[in-house]
Amino acid sequence: MLAYTQCWRSEENKKMLADALNHINTIMKPDNCMHVKIKGRYMAPCFALVRPIRAFHPDIIDTITYRRLLTEIAMTGVCENVGVLRESAANVQEAIDENGVLRLNFKQPYNKRYSPANIQYPTAYVDVRLEADYKDPKALLCDLTYWAVEFLYLVENAC
Numbered sequence: 001m002l003a004y005t006q007c008w009r010s011e012e013n014k015k016m017l018a019d020a021l022n023h024i025n026t027i028m029k030p031d032n033c034m035h036v037k038i039k040g041r042y043m044a045p046c047f048a049l050v051r052p053i054r055a056f057h058p059d060i061i062d063t064i065t066y067r068r069l070l071t072e073i074a075m076t077g078v079c080e081n082v083g084v085l086r087e088s089a090a091n092v093q094e095a096i097d098e099n100g101v102l103r104l105n106f107k108q109p110y111n112k113r114y115s116p117a118n119i120q121y122p123t124a125y126v127d128v129r130l131e132a133d134y135k136d137p138k139a140l141l142c143d144l145t146y147w148a149v150e151f152l153y154l155v156e157n158a159c
Helices: 011-027 066-075 083-095 109-113 137-157
Strands: 036-038 041-043
Touching: 011 083, 066 083, 066 137, 083 137
Parallel strands: none
Antiparallel strands: 036 041
16 A cells, blocks of 8 residues: 555655565565464464565566565665665566566476466456456566566666
């Protein structure tokens, strides 16, 4: 919600948000998922980040909202103070090939599960997506490249 609102954006609040995001990555191990045990069942806390925020890497798709989370953090204007966004921007620039197209590694079994190509339809709880479907093989590459350009713009200009 903070990415889409403006009235909270004082320098003090932006610093507090950046400190909180950096703290999540400091206290949580990379392979850790935080869950709460309620009546013998493990559940993720409502509206909480249950795992550390992983920097973008073309070989790892972390969750179904992998790119969306990074984009919305960049939209809050805290880029220069959040290490994961600086690292992500550098990784995005390296992953763009000589033709200017962002390439992700979809050959790994784990990445196939969370590949944007396997998303049936866009909803509020999935990754960034512009194309209605990926019947055209270039549609996914267009989406990925558009996201890369938008993300780099946000990191450079929204902060």
